[in-house]
Amino acid sequence: MHRALEGQVGEAVVVDVADLTTAEVELGAARAVRHGDDAVPATDLGDHTVTASLHTCRSTTGVAAMRVVLDWDGTVTVRDSLWMLLDEFGDREIFAQAEKDLGKTLSYREVMETELATIQVPFEEALTFLLDAVVVREGFHELAAKHNPLILSGGFHQTIEPLLAREGVSLEVKANRIDPRPDGWLIEWRDPEPCEVCGELCKRRNLPADRPMAYIGDGYSDRCAALAADRIFARDALARHLEAEGVPFERFDTLTEVVAALAA
Ligand SMILES: [Mg+2]
């Protein structure tokens, strides 16, 4: 936990460097803890990164080995690309009503299926629109290069991957698939089992096991998964929700800010 990590800063940590499985060259800070044959409290060294590095390990680039999970719509993309599709090709009244009912009278699954069923254009037409209209958030390329994040999305492989290709970025993607039927698009859910924590078709079930983990998101479908992370970076509706719930998070506008925060 990020909060736990902060709590550990300043506590005495006794570490036998020889026992660390990570190559010692990657743990330059750890050597600083060795003082003669005694490990000394990190506070005596006046360097907070020392303690943090012992818990997270450090890559040779000096960036903490934090697993980064990244939402796609409204997080990587400046505007939610599903909303862009619904606005352009779907039924705007149904879209607006479904978003109002989300989490109240309709589940996430019901909202997504109701909304996407109002899109009936051929997939190629929709993709051409997205490739022309979707803009990625500042700092995305830097975040991708430095942290190799997992893209975990409630959206669709068929729309995310061509946009990643357009950006010249190659990342692992976990998302759903779309069956673009002429009588209304149908979602092929990657994982149709509801989450044990929230009961929704939520992303928590598909989080990687690696810890520590940072989660970066913006919306309703990020709520539950974000709570499983050690650090939460949030904007827009997710930020408002976490604030209302009293959950600590780091607010971001650009992904450049997230890269800087992860390096701090
Ligand atoms: Mg989103």
Ligand SMILES: [Zn+2]
């Ligand atoms: Zn959940």
